Amino acid sequence: MKKSKKFLAVALAATMAVTALAGCKKDKNYAEQVDKITIMVDGTLFTLANGRDQFEARLEELMGVEVDIIQPDHSGYYDTVSQTFANPDTSTWPDVVLLGSTYYATYANSGVLADISDYYENSELKKSGRIINEGLIDGLYINDGLYGISPARGNGCITYVKKAWLDRCGLTAPTTYAEYIAMLDAFMKGDPDGNGVNGDTPYAVTSAGIVNAEAPYVNYLPEFFQDAYPDFYQKADGTWVDGFTEQAMIDAINRLTDAYAKGYLDPELVTNGTKDCRNKFFEDKCGVFTYWAGNWANTLATNLEAKGLDSELVNLEPIAEVGNYIERQATVWCVTSACENPEAVFNLFFGTMLDGADGQQLWTYGVEDVHWSTKAETNVINAGLETEKKYVSEEGQFHWKTNLETGAALYSKAHIDKLLAITTFADPAKDVGNADVNPRITASAKVFNENSVLAPVITSNDVMEQYQSGIMSLRIQLVSECVTNGLSVTDAMARYNAEVGTQVKAILDSLNK
Amino acid sequence: MSVAPYFTKGSREMSKIKSKNNTENSVVVNKTPLKLRIYKYRWFYLMFIPVFIFLLVFNYLPMTGIRYAFYSYRNAFNIKWVGLANFERLFETSAFWTSFVNTLVISVTKLVLNTGMAVVISLLLNEMVNLVFKKFTQTIIYLPHFMSWVVTASVFTLILSTSESGLVNSMLVSLGILAEGEEIYFLASKEYWRVAYYIINIWKDTGWGTIIFLATLSGINPELYEAAKIDGAGRWSCIKYITIPSLSNTIITVLILNLAKIMNLFESVFVLINDNVIDVAQVLQTYTYSITFAAAPDYGFSTAVGLFRSLVACILVLICNFISKKIRGRGIV
Known part of the structure; x- marks a missing residue:
């Protein structure tokens, strides 16, 4: 018994x-719990012409499930996203979607996204201790719910000044607004481009628009905006205010109007796209350009070199009145509420993307022998052209390969920017390009990282959803008209109050409730 | 008298009935049963089926979306009946009224200018004696029509630029009309945007618009000109008393047909608009686009704007139809 x-x-x-x-x-x-994962992403992942199929195949191999990447045209990405989530047939929705900060807040507020807070809190990722920027994820909580994860910081813009222009005018990098304006004035009146003619500089600064349509709105002209912020933001005491009507904004508009009238600013800044600005900078039409920190520092310098110009750029530390550059809220990867098994998709997707090993390598560097390699080989850019350049690599040496689509540059990242990633590699051997980061990139990123603050948190509620886009359009229009079309700030503010004053009040009331 | 082979027995009978009815002024009553008539014309019905399905699927089925004008529709999980609230909001929004007025002003002006220029160029082409040169000129002026609006906008942005690549400003400076540094930012100026827009439209579409007028001109009886010349008329008198009167009916037809379409203004404005000129350039279609693809769109509100635009367009079509019946004796719909 x-x-x-x-x-x-x-x-x-x-x-x-x-x-x-x-x-x-x-x-x-x-x-085993998921048949397929559909992913909707913009052009920040490799496009079809840049080896997306190979990326997808490798991702399938690592996750062990079929992957379907939906990648609309980059410029029309959010049009497609909006249309997708407007469709009541949720079977057409992706399981995972990449969203900008404004869209993240809006969709989180309206039930389109799955709450992944429990999955995150209990995840291997959180327990791993490899997250070096947990504050970024904490900032994504909305009403105690977490609806997505940013694998990297949002980055931001810093001001680049051509060193040769400064030298020719006998100047050093400005540290105050007065010095900054004196620099612009010297560029306009002197001979910064060294062509032997004084005062023939078309303009000193270029920019794509004045106030951007997307947050943080003022990142292309920080020296002029300084502490102004043209949107709703929460003050230290917790109250929400409309930054557009504050004195700081009025002062900023006056500074911009004055600089435009004096010819310091590109006269076509209203119709410029970012590509126009880059080309103008490369053509030596201006010496000051505020653009993305990190990888772009190298791209700008490389393009100046290709034009036969001096490529040394000064990564301008924010002038005293600016204090800090603004780091935009990062784009967020979200699991949609149409996803049948959000827990499994969360763990598969983020568990691979931020695994500190092969998955993170894939999202950071791309596919081996497609986007990067360690084999002995020569990569050529601009093959057959006058600007042809060869990059010879030895066996075992990490190097980026030539861009498959353009053939005009080498790749410099996959989706996650290594310098901005929120997680470290668990296996350092998998961080294959760790030693390869260009010093121009690290120098630019260093200035930004040491001198930046996160943009105000974007919030959303029903009242904001109803009025916000109309209000923002009017703000952009009024600033533009003040700076380039002679509208007075007083008239602009009067029109703002008359047209959207009640809507602004309704939003502030709803936020301060 | 022999009967033409394509007159069938049925059609002859119908003719008889018609003539009888005309004389007696009574209502036609077709006594052939419906089933028999359908069977008789079965092949026509069969051929019509694909067109009918196409119309049903692509023209009528989407119309069910009109109901969303009475909903707040933010996304699939946020659809609420709001009655006429979207229309109330619409009529309270100043941006909507600005867009509405701009649509009418820009469209009507564009229509008058484009038609006027097409008539003038048709008359000039008609006076050309050298046939080779005439054909060459026609080809050259037709070409811009085939250029996409995106390319057209890029080309004119360069031409009207304030930089050294801006042809117009460079010319004005060279001629001493403008001082250096005072170049005009045409496409970002409220004062000049519409002028630039009309010129770009004339450049792009006038050539194509001449086709219908040239066809009419080629149909004018040459004997009229010969008789006029014998009576001592010069070239100008021929144009004034023969060509223009012969063309007038076509001009009216073209104007009426295009007047019905004036609310359909989008692409040309969309590619040329910028933040500075919204007050003078935003039209209903671009306004609808901007609110539909905003960060927090309300498709219900966008549908309300679209529905209002369609209603106005519908009224315009009916007015044009009425005018057409009065002037030409037949309608356009």
């Missing part, structure tokens, strides 16, 4: 242990 009891007890214990382990295995094997 005793023997049989013992046997029964052992058998039961063994069964329990096996069942528990089996359960464990089942829970952990998320790949």
